[in-house]
Amino acid sequence: MVEVVLNPAAGSGLAESVYTTHLVPLLGADELRVHRTTSAGDGVRIGRTLIHTHTSLHPTTPLDIILVGGDGTTHEILNGILLSSALGSVQVRLAVVPAGTANALFAALYPEHWTQDVQHRVAAAHSTAELDASVVDVMLRSVKSLAASLRSGTQGCVDLPLMHVDLGSQQIVAHLVTSHALHAAILHDADTPAMRARHTGIDRFKAAAALNATRWTQATLTLHPPPSGIQQYSPKTSSFELVQNAELVLEGPFLYLNAMLTDRLESAFIPAPLSSALRLPKDAVDVVVIRPTRDPALTGQPNDGETFAQTRLGPITAGMYAGGTHIDLTYDSTLPMVEYFRCAGYDLHAGGGDKDRLVCTDGFVSDAEHVKVTRWQPQEDALPAPLIWR
Incomplete structure (x- = not known):
């Protein structure tokens, strides 16, 4: 039996159409058991129920779950499963x-297929009947890998890298990004009813970006070294170079601060081009930082935020949409505009300003004064790391 978690509210509402028109014919109704989310956070409950039931009834059998929704659906299910009290060896x-809006995880798994054109078509459609067969075929690639395995016994899974995010009062598992500063503020502002009513698809994120482009976040960031030491990407050598083997403290203000397990957050938006979801070292998190006061052209004036946004943010953003070329931008021949670190994790102590405490994990926005981020690792006697069909 394959469990299906379906989010009817994801994206433009494609989930039910995908299930009825494509999943049932592909796998058979008798082989599928459907669980529909009914509200925000309901995926956590479903994930917790699924893992407890499965470990009790089938302790030696893998638990296969098809997620029909967006990145938020995946996030909730993972948190329900991995933050439960379930023990054992169930894989x-x-x-x-991908029935959500951005579908960043799917974009990272299938970058050559999940193009910007495909993403826009899926985001605008309310039924798979509105989509070309080629687009639907792309959407079903992960499920078809599962179906092929069930028929032939072949294995087509890869490891899914995860972060453990400690907010003090709350523990979270993230599979894509933990962000602060601009990205967290964008997700916070884009989710208001007014923004959703005014803009469709990913346009609301672009509108929220314009509202926060001149705002800087006060915080202290402490990067922790893996065994190989903290490394930083060098535009001069086009490679990572060792910075130091001890902790590295970075003082704000920050315009941009993202911890990434994948290279992209949309099909064409690639803020961390060296962070492939399938090739990132198992003990590493990539942290992408923009600290505007490092710009030699700024003179400490009250309008420095506007000046940086007008002169620097455009080329940086363009680079993120051009395959990640922003990491090679410099203020002079050596000083990078974007600091790109590879580390084991970090501690962040937020300032007291408006939005300084915002934390975004896979699109879910929280509020915390102190945040600790590490790579998620299975604990003794706990569930092994999840896999994803590809």
Whole structure:
């Protein structure tokens, strides 16, 4: 039996159409058991129920779950499963159907297929009947890998890298990004009813970006070294170079601060081009930082935020949409505009300003004064790391 978690509210509402028109014919109704989310956070409950039931009834059998929704659906299911009290050796295997808005995880798994054109078509459609067969075929790639395995016994799974995010009062598992500063503020402002009513698809994120482009976040960031030491990407050598083997403290203000397990957050938006979801070292997190006061052209004036946004942010953003070329931008021949670190994790102590405490994990926005981020690792006697069908 394959469990299906379906989010009817994801994206433009494609999930039900995908299930009825494509998943049932592909796998058979008798082989599928459907669980529909009914509200925000309901995926956590479903994930917790699924893992407890499965470990009790089938302790030696893998748990296959098809997720029909967006990145938020995946986030909730993972948190329900991994933050439960379930113990044992059950291997969780996820197949993803991209029925959300950005579908960043799917974009990272299939960058050559999940193009910007495909993403826009899926985001605008309310039924798979509105989509070309080629687009639907792309959406079903992960599920078809699962289906092929069920028929032939072949294995088509890869490891799904995860972060453990400690907010003090709350523990979170993230599979894409933990962000502060601009990205967290964008997700915070884009989710208001007014923004959703005014803009469709990913346009609301672009509108929220314009509202926060001149705002800087006060914080202290302490990067922790893996065994190989903290490394920083050098535009001069086009490679990572060792910075130091001890902790590295970076003082704000920050315009941009993202911890990434994947290279992209949309099909064409690639803020961390060296952070491939399938090739990142198992003990590493990539942290992408922009600290505007490092710009030699700024003179400490009250309008420095506007000046940086007008002169620097445009080329940086353009680079993020041009395959990640922003990491090679410099103020002079050596000083990078974007600081790109590879580390084991970090501690962040937020300032007291408006939005300084915002934390975004896979699109879910929280509030915390102190945040600790590490790579998620399975604990003794706990569930093994999840896999994803590809």
